[in-house]
Amino acid sequence: MFEKNLPEVVSPEEWLAARKELLVKEKELTRARDRVNADRRRLPMVRVDKPYTFEGPDGGPARPVRGLAAAGEHPSCGSTISTPTVPSIPVTPAARAALPPPTASAI
Numbered sequence: 582m583f584e585k586n587l588p589e590v591v592s593p594e595e596w597l598a599a600r601k602e603l604l605v606k607e608k609e610l611t612r613a614r615d616r617v618n619a620d621r622r623r624l625p626m627v628r629v630d631k632p633y634t635f636e637g638p639d640g641g642p643a644r645p646v647r648g649l650a651a652a653g654e655h656p657s658c659g660s661t662i663s664t665p666t667v668p669s670i671p672v673t674p675a676a677r678a679a680l681p682p683p684t685a686s687a688i
Contacts, residue, residue, distance in 0.1 A: 593679035600676075 637643035
């Protein structure tokens with residue numbers, strides 16, 4: 582019943598070749614995400630002159646935004662953009678044995 586949803590079973594050599602192809606795509610994605618993150622960090626800032634007050638964890642007022650900058654903390658309140666986490670992929674002992682040893686450039 583569940584076997585219809587599973588990927589095909591291949592030899593360790595075929596798995597390694599497919600994994601290397603996927604790794605190239607994963608690295609391309611990581612580099613693209615890094616470029617977007619760098620672009621986001623370079624966005625210009627807007628001065629906030631109005632003293633906004635946010636609700637704190639106890640329901641009362643939190644420190645105003647001006648108070649954050651005055652206290653020597655970063656003037657931004659945080660980012661609403663997040664990136665999804667990538668789940669780890671289980672590797673069978675046979676497939677792991679077929680992997681080449683890690684190199685300093687791969688770490």
